[in-house]
Amino acid sequence: MNIPKIDLPRVVIIGAGFAGLKLARQIDTSSYQVVLIDKNNYHTFQPLLYQVASAGLEPDSIAYPIRKILARKKNTYFRMTEVKEIDQKGKKVVTNIGEIAYDKLVIASGATNNFFNNESISDNSMPMKSLTEALDLRSKILENFEQALNTMDLVEREKLMNFVIVGAGPTGVELAGALAELRNKILPKDFPDLDLRRMRIHLIEAAPRVLAAMDEASSVKAQKYLSKLGVHIWTDTRVEEYHNGLVRTNGENFLSDTLIWAAGVKGQIPMGIDASKIGRGNRIVVNTYGQMEGEEDIYVLGDVALMKTEAFPDGLPMMGSVAMQQGSYLAKAFSRLAKGKNVRPFEYNDKGTMATVGRNLAVVEMGRFKFQGTFAWMVWMFVHLMLLVGFRNRVVVFVNWTWNYMKYNNGLRLIVRPFRRDQKKKEIQREERNRA
């Protein structure tokens, strides 16, 4: 590995998500040499992935090249590679492109889809955790309608025009709303010879209500908004099997060629971490300083870290705001360490949660303030715009949103790379081989 050795302790950060990137941007590089590793050369703004999937935004407006973000940071090295293993004894990270020694290691590798070991779902469903997956989903949705035009078989057509979303957290709710707007306003213009009323959007949730992590009042409102847009909601429902276009649950069954999985995530832990350190949700247990138990030099941040606090005895939620705050915290902590000062434990400042269903339809909870409707929707947009990295991306997303608001029509409905299930399977296998 081609990274110069200098007379500063080296911090290796795995993952350029919210936590890892925040740390890399804020860490004091006159006291540390920084090596940031990610398998992609860009940072993804995951909260808006669903708009890429539903043809509302292009990938370049919610992703940002990591090299550009770090261009002015001295002593900072980015490497695009996959981590094979962490060698704790040798204090090094083994990657596809060689070994990288560390003085301090920060694991911020995020979360991945959790299919709860259900193979029929993992093999056949469409996840939406990465830019590539979101683009595949977009292609699949558009291809379905092109195919529906060409079949006389009514069961086949029903499968193509039924969309089942599993999991009614913010991601599932937002995607369901976006698909409903596609159906109601956009697709009928594109497919005048197809009866779009036949398109069904089913939202399945195992809990008794949508947005179960939010207040009852927000749930009720979100549910009302979704119904208004024509989304069918099935609470207390668990998917048991998905084969040949048949979705079997503990209640109703559904015919659908497209099952979108938004029902669960788990920590994505690199190889080489002892199983005894892993807790609930496949996350690495850390103390309130972000350190892995018994390891002074290994820190874990964001979704892959299980940090228990008084307010969150099961661990802080897997959310962007936790990850960003932990990244900032660790940057400051490292500064104090370098100066020999003492470090105080991390404190989470809960900024609330929000979800949008469609135009003028959103629910927001910020501390004591809970509100819904148009103002909530504007708050949602403002917060998401401000969180995007880069002035250009903010402008592009803002212009797109304004345009779509006025015209109901944005022209991003290109199937640039057709989705192929067999190809997807091969990619998953290859990824698993790489990890193993």
Next chain:
Amino acid sequence: MNIPKIDLPRVVIIGAGFAGLKLARQIDTSSYQVVLIDKNNYHTFQPLLYQVASAGLEPDSIAYPIRKILARKKNTYFRMTEVKEIDQKGKKVVTNIGEIAYDKLVIASGATNNFFNNESISDNSMPMKSLTEALDLRSKILENFEQALNTMDLVEREKLMNFVIVGAGPTGVELAGALAELRNKILPKDFPDLDLRRMRIHLIEAAPRVLAAMDEASSVKAQKYLSKLGVHIWTDTRVEEYHNGLVRTNGENFLSDTLIWAAGVKGQIPMGIDASKIGRGNRIVVNTYGQMEGEEDIYVLGDVALMKTEAFPDGLPMMGSVAMQQGSYLAKAFSRLAKGKNVRPFEYNDKGTMATVGRNLAVVEMGRFKFQGTFAWMVWMFVHLMLLVGFRNRVVVFVNWTWNYMKYNNGLRLIVRPFRRDQKKKEIQREERNRA
């Protein structure tokens, strides 16, 4: 196939490129039913593909959904599918999704890469005729630099940082210029720990000068511009073989992991056309009405048509402007036919040619007017903006160009889908199987 039969003659158009799309937009649909077929659901503005490849523009700004273009045309049906064969006797087109009967057939299937039967080139080079190919090329270019960082092997690094473009027509010249600007202005910021002066751009041309179809003066000027940007030009040079990163020519050899093929195109003819009707450049010979020899109801337009005129005894050039004029012409001709009026032969109105090398560097020939430099560059931009389909695309491209002009930095350098040569090979094989 799910297309209603109505009491109007049916025109089936194969291909939604410049010719097919122009015809579909302008044909009088109170006299004809129209079925447009394309393997993609979008129209590609090919002249700007090289800017997608060089990370200057996103795919959505130079492509446009066909359904959106045709949304308000009555009696018009679009189907996304591949043509398997033309059954002239049965007057129908055989496709992946069934058969489509025609009264009049318009073949506007365009051109494809011509590797002149050199397998080592077709297997290993990167073409740039479609949006997918342009995106693959972009990924490859960016991946090369990520890899170059990780190798200590100097030969390996040279291969990764040498780019060989074959063919110095407008496409090759424009891409060479764009790559040179990437090297000079943009990549050094992204890769501070890589010596970008080692990046070499070689432009190889079999003719004695670049832009051989233009005037000598334009060639000289373009060559001067390219040299100024640091592009190495090799005229009178033919590539003979390309294996394991070694480009063998009749003169100099080059080490390069990336050979970009812009040296030749040929007509892309659907199966079922008699070999006797095929002429130079694998194009179908047509009369000056656009009709295939001896076939009153089969028309051929654009790159795939070989139409000889007095001024162009070898056939009209394979250019967008010819295709668009032929599309317009045929729409008018069909109107006159429907009204029982006589039809006059097609006349090509030569609007000239142009190519841009970089900012303020372009060459333009419009009839007697030949000019170069800043004004030519502005004319080039204006003409290309006006030819783009859709107001949104014009705005997006204009904003991108302005931004890039001021900032030398646009942030589109995402490797969203890594390029894999093995995968590309499989796709080519599959396509060929489909065609066979």
